[in-house]
Amino acid sequence: KRGQQEVLLNESTATKVKEEDRSAKLEAVFEENEKELNELTETLNERLGALKELFGVMQQVAGDARSRFDNSLTNVQYPNRSSFLDNLAKKLGSSSKLPSIDEIEKLWFELQREMTESGKVVKFSTDVIDIQGSKSQTTVVRVGAFNIVADGKYLNYEPTTGNVSEIPRQPEGRRYTSSTSELFNSTGGKVVFGLDPTLGGVLSSLVARPNLIERIQQGGIVGYLVIALGLFGVGLSIERLIKLVNADRKVTAQLESDVISEDNPLGRVLGVYEKNKTVDTETLELKMAEAVFKETPELNKGLLLIKVISVVAPLMGLLGT
Structure with a gap:
């Protein structure tokens, strides 16, 4: 070993x-x-x-x-x-x-x-995802490096995924979406088009801006009250305008006529004069003043309410905000 x-x-x-x-x-x-x-x-x-x-x-x-x-x-x-x-x-x-x-x-x-390519308007085909989530080959138009659109629709490009998709909501107003159709169907020449030079910023603001119905809904109860009050004020103003214009027309006709008519304020005041022209001057003045006072409320009816509405409605709007 x-x-x-x-x-x-x-x-x-x-x-x-x-x-x-x-x-x-x-x-x-x-x-x-x-x-x-x-x-x-x-x-x-x-x-x-x-x-x-x-x-x-x-x-x-x-x-x-x-x-x-x-x-x-x-x-x-x-x-x-x-x-x-x-x-x-x-x-x-x-x-x-x-x-x-x-x-x-x-x-x-x-x-x-x-x-x-940033200065060209080009039509070509690519995959587009619609609002339902399905992808299909679609003809699109690229406007330089600013916008990409289909027929009647603005599209969105997502750099992280490389996908082109239809934006969930198009800008309000036909002047924007119709301009995409004009551009899509154009074969040359000048075309009016809603261009977003901020590469999506303005388009996002337009899409996010609420329409009339959404604005009313955002106002809530105060908004509904302001609208109802405004409609009532407009209706009352129209009714007063019609009556005053009609009264003015009849008064003008009375001024041009020698025959006293009871269908207008001036005619009724003149009628009082005709009935009491034999009395003394002081009594006649009282009778005439009384007749004028009787006509004034009918002519001024609703005007004070219209003034109140014109002041209250904006204040209610401020209350709502």
């Missing part, structure tokens, strides 16, 4: 010495390779020179372009640009790979195409 142990010990010692020699050789090779790598890296940096700054700028441009393209309406028509820009940015960020001339030219081409 002791002899076997000595043999094993000698073998282990020999193996250790051998591995130590191998480790020393590997360390020497590693140091030599590291030195050579540093020299080659320095040589590469020297040869790159200004190109290194150029590639750094290109990497930033590629990243910015990807973000801009993803949020642009042109991405609906040209959806395959992101993967190219991602790969190019990774390659530019790597110290071991350089972009090819074709890749540099393609980056320029994509930037140029984005700028050109």
Whole structure:
């Protein structure tokens, strides 16, 4: 047993010495390779020179372009640009790979195409999700980078998913939705169109703006009371206007006639004069004043109520707010 142990010990010692020699050789090779790598890296940096700054700028441009393209309406028509820009940015960020001339030219081409397409009105087909949630191939019109519409409808582009969908509610008023139909069916020339230069901000505000029925519902009980009071005031005003115009017409006719008629205030006052023209002046004045006072309430009836309504209705509106 002791002899076997000595043999094993000698073998282990020999193996250790051998591995130590191998480790020393590997360390020497590693140091030599590291030195050579540093020299080659320095040589590469020297040869790159200004190109290194150029590639750094290109990497930033590629990243910015990807973000801009993803949020642009042109991405609906040209959806395959992101993967190219991602790969190019990774390659530019790597110290071991350089972009090819074709890749540099393609980056320029994509930037140029984005700028050109932003000024075009283009009709094409794409998948559109309707308000029921079903997707179908639909012909749409893209207005630069501002709006995308279908026939009679504004559409919404969601950059995170890349989906084009019909907005749940279209802007109130035919002047907006009808302009989309005119644009959709146009074959050339100038077309009146409701353009949103804020890339969706104005359209969202128009969609969120309540219509007349919704505004009335928002007013609640106070709103209903204000409307009822207003309608009552308008009705009373119309009734008073008709009666006063009719009375004015009859009074004007009485002024032009020598025959006293009892169907108008002036005629009735003149009738009192005719019946009492034989009495003394003081009594006649009293009779005439009494006749005028009798006619005044009928002519002024409802005017005070109209004035009260014109003051109360706005105050109730303030109360409601």
